[in-house]
Amino acid sequence: MGPALAERGYRVVAVDLRGHGASPRAVAGLSAADLAADVAETVDGPVDLLVGHSLGALVALELVGRRPRFARRLVVEDPPGSTLDWPALAAGIEADTARATADPAGLRRELEGAHPGWPPGESEHRVADLADCDGLAIAAALRAGIPFDLPALLAAAPLPVLMLLATEALGSNLAGLDRKAAVEALSHGTTRVLPAGHSVHREALDAWLAALDAWVPA
Numbered sequence: 295m296g297p298a299l300a301e302r303g304y305r306v307v308a309v310d311l312r313g314h315g316a317s318p319r320a321v322a323g324l325s326a327a328d329l330a331a332d333v334a335e336t337v338d339g340p341v342d343l344l345v346g347h348s349l350g351a352l353v354a355l356e357l358v359g360r361r362p363r364f365a366r367r368l369v370v371e372d373p374p375g376s377t378l379d380w381p382a383l384a385a386g387i388e389a390d391t392a393r394a395t396a397d398p399a400g401l402r403r404e405l406e407g408a409h410p411g412w413p414p415g416e417s418e419h420r421v422a423d424l425a426d427c428d429g430l431a432i433a434a435a436l437r438a439g440i441p442f443d444l445p446a447l448l449a450a451a452p453l454p455v456l457m458l459l460a461t462e463a464l465g466s467n468l469a470g471l472d473r474k475a476a477v478e479a480l481s482h483g484t485t486r487v488l489p490a491g492h493s494v495h496r497e498a499l500d501a502w503l504a505a506l507d508a509w510v511p512a
Contacts, residue, residue: 295345295495298503304343309333311353313428313435324435326442330357339364343510347371347495348467352440355447362452369506372460372492373444375472380440384433391429394421411490411497444472445479455483456509458494458502465491484509 296306310317311329330353344365346354351373358365393401398421405417448455457480459473460466468476477485486505490497 295499295502298499299343302507307337307341309336310426311350313432315423315426319428319431324432324440326352326356326440327360329353330360333357334361334364341365343367343369345369345371346373348374348492349440352442352444352447355444355451356442358453359447359450365453367454367456367510368451369456369458370448371458371494371502372467373457373476374467375444375469375476376442377470377472378439378467381437384437387427387429387436388433391424391427391432394424398425409491409493409497412493413496413499416496444468445475448476448479448483449481451480451483454509455480456505457483457485458505459485459487460490460492460494461487464489464497467492 296308299306309332312324312332313319317332326349329349333353334357339361340363342365344354344358344367346352346369348371351370354365354368354370355373358368390401401424402417402421405420406412409417448457457476459468462469462473466473488494488498488501488505490501495502
């Protein structure tokens with residue numbers, strides 16, 4: 295996604311959230327508000343386009359809610375709904391991050407088999423990302439859940455919002471009544487459903503970019 299956005303004239307900055315990648319290890323402070331404060335401290339705003347996927351979508355919405363002038367436009371990609379199984383998510387993070395260190399080649403092959411539509415090299419990048427994560431600390435913080443009200447965050451967003459959702463049948467994290475409430479809350483924004491699972495940008499990058507190009511004024 296980064297190179298594609300750069301080709302469109304953006305200066306792209308990818309932020310490692312607390313406990314992820316090269317950021318400091320996480321011992322506490324993994325609420326959406328804490329992570330939003332980290333992003334605001336790391337990136338000089340205002341930015342033309344703020345993009346958040348999954349947990350990052352919640353962080354982005356929290357950030358623009360607290361700092362309305364931080365971004366001029368916001369893309370939220372498949373944010374989670376209130377029925378997300380946090381203990382199961384935490385267990386999966388623990389297992390995946392441990393395996394990314396102990397058996398990276400095996401995990402890469404498994405990802406390639408499970409996601410044939412991912413671009414070449416994406417599974418390798420995913421394994422590297424997982425190996426960099428502080429899996430135990432992130433899982434411990436997520437196990438009890440992160441409180442959030444997605445419809446309220448969307449309704450209060452003080453800027454143009456494009457919400458790109460995965461297809462429910464393909465594994466979207468926003469389904470059923472949660473999905474309906476989120477779409478209705480974004481009454482003044484734009485919602486598009488793309489033919490992909492939760493990692494929309496990995497599985498349907500061309501459609502993701504086409505939706506962005508159609509939404510951003512020429």
